[in-house]
Amino acid sequence: MTVRTRIAPSPTGFLHLGTARTALYSWAYARHHGGQFVLRIEDTDVARSTQESVEQILQSMHWLGLGYDEGPIYQMQRLDRYQQVIDQMLANGTAYRCYCTPEELDAMREAQKARGEKTGYDGRWRPAPGKTLPPVPEGVKPVVRFANPLDGAVTWDDLVKGPITIANKEIDDLIIQRTDGVPTYNFAVVVDDWDMQISHVFRGDEHINNTPWQINIYRALGAELPQFGHLPVILGDDGTKLSKRRGAVAVSNYEEMGYLPEAMLNYLARLGWSHGDEELFTMEQMVSWFDGSHLSKSPSQWDAAKLAWVNAHYVKHADNARLADLVVKHFKARGIEVAAERLLVPCGLFKDRCNTTVELADHLTMYVADVQAPEAELAEKVTDAVKPAVAAFAARLADAALAWEPAAINQALKDTLAEFGLKMPALAIPVRLLVCGRAQTPSVDAVLAAFDRAVVVQRLQKV
Incomplete structure (x- = not known):
């Protein structure tokens, strides 16, 4: 069997850290087994999907270096294929049209609540031997529902959680096509993974409750099942699910904050997976180790300090030319234009003192713009007693013979x-x-040598 994995973000927002971790695991698993990794854009939520989100997702995947072998594939370009499968299911009786209005469905749920029953679709439009269906109402566009098995249970051996069983009576007849002809998530994802021959599906464990419907749809289509692995959520530092309400969760935020992609991948990899006690490793090492085992069943907690520590390691070992290019981008965002070559030596001097390239840019601002020390420190250290020595040092440095x-x-x-x-x-x-x-600062002679002589002399002569 050829291993084929996928990542399928919805372009209703930016690429989330949790989705990035899922993409990393899916990519690493495919690479470990010599398989393929597919990028699919699940854009059937037409009202909320945006081109801006699509572009951000693609840019974030590129920044992380998670190259995909196929894609991006867009669901909205596959509507004819979904309709073909819907027609097939209607013909063989595994799906049916339902003409319930939203008002009828609301009344149905309220009546179920009043009787103390679990709410769900009651099957009134589901065909059955000897059953008389209601007359088709005029002017009502139907949805299409999947005829979920009424008895038995769905069981699968999850790659992360182990064996999971959910009784079919716990789930109702899912809508698989809306009144506008657009398929719903649980149907489209099955057709996509079937057509794309996806062998292993890694995703967040919020999808566990969707999996029984999907497995039943696979079986109704006579399609081979992929293996599922449901990953626990990532918790924020407050112990609740990581959310944009409690800090930066978009991958692009971390690029802007000066994190390196290899640090982000290294840190994300350890949020739910381990290889012994290894904390710092290359993606080549991860690929060689990531065989789908050692995935945690428990949620992981985001630790900003740990990410900063990991990033500091990669900044310290990064090539100075690469760091200079990144610092130039930060300066450009601040309205400062400078050539990267000007920053090569300063990057080498200061990189081991910085957690991020933004911090590195902060340190190097003194080379490209005027700086001012705190007045209290100047008053304490630059005293009348030392000013003559500063002036004498400035004079020595101003000598062109030096x-x-x-x-x-x-x-x-x-x-x-x-x-x-x-x-x-x-x-x-x-x-x-x-x-x-x-x-x-680092060694004062090295730091001063990285300046233009005239700038150093001019600043010392201010006393």
Whole structure:
């Protein structure tokens, strides 16, 4: 059997972190088994689907590096195929037309509630031997319902949860086509996965209650069942389901906040799956390990601090040229234009101090724009006693005979310290505050060498 997996987001919003994790697992499983990974856009919710969401989903998949072998495939371009299957089911009696109005369905539910019964469709338009159906009402467009088996149960061995059984009496006759001819989710997803020969379906465990309907539709069509794996939800830091009401949940938010895609994938992978005690690993390693086992049955909790730690690791080990390009994008968003080449050395100096590329851009702002240290720190450190030493250091740096490189700058600093009988912090901290706008940086000689000489001298001469 060829392993074929898919991810099928709905373009009614951005690519959610939970969907991204499902996409990662589906992609890794297919790659592990030498199979194919398919991207399908489930856009049958016409009222809420937007092109903006489609574009964001595609961009997020590209940013994450989750390449798909087929797609994107759009459900709304497959309406003729769905109609073909609907007609086949109507002909063989596994589906039927229902003419209940919304008002009738509301009255049906209210009567069931009044009797203390579970609410659900009562089958009044379902054909049966010896049953007389109501007269077809004039002017009412029908929906099409699936004739769900009345007895027995649906059982499947879930890849994550293990054996699950749900009795057919617990589910009613599902609408599979609306009055406008557009199919509903539970029907379209079966036809799609059948046609696309999907062998393994990973999805959130909120879909568990949909699975019995889908399995019964597969059987009604004589189609081979895929294997299902239902993944537990991701909880926010407050212990409730991760939600846009409680923080950033769109993948694109994290790109904007300066996270690297390999860090996001690494972190998402560990939210519900493990390989021993491994915390940091490449996607090549994950693919080699991800055989569908070791998937957690319990919800995982989003931990922003842990993600920042993972991201810091990847930032620290990232190529300086790549980081410079990312910082340029952040600066552009702030209205600052700078060439990436200008930032290569500064990126190398500061990257091991940053959790994100946004933080890296914050650190490097001093190289591309004026900065101002806090007045209280300036008053405390740049005292009248040290100002002559700062001026003398500035004069040494202004001398064109001084090579503009760390060793020469360091020697100028030492000469100034000796001249005024000062310890290193007494001069280095004021220099950092005046030039960099902050008291803490990497080695001051290396940091200054990454500036233009004129900028350093001009900022030191402000005293």
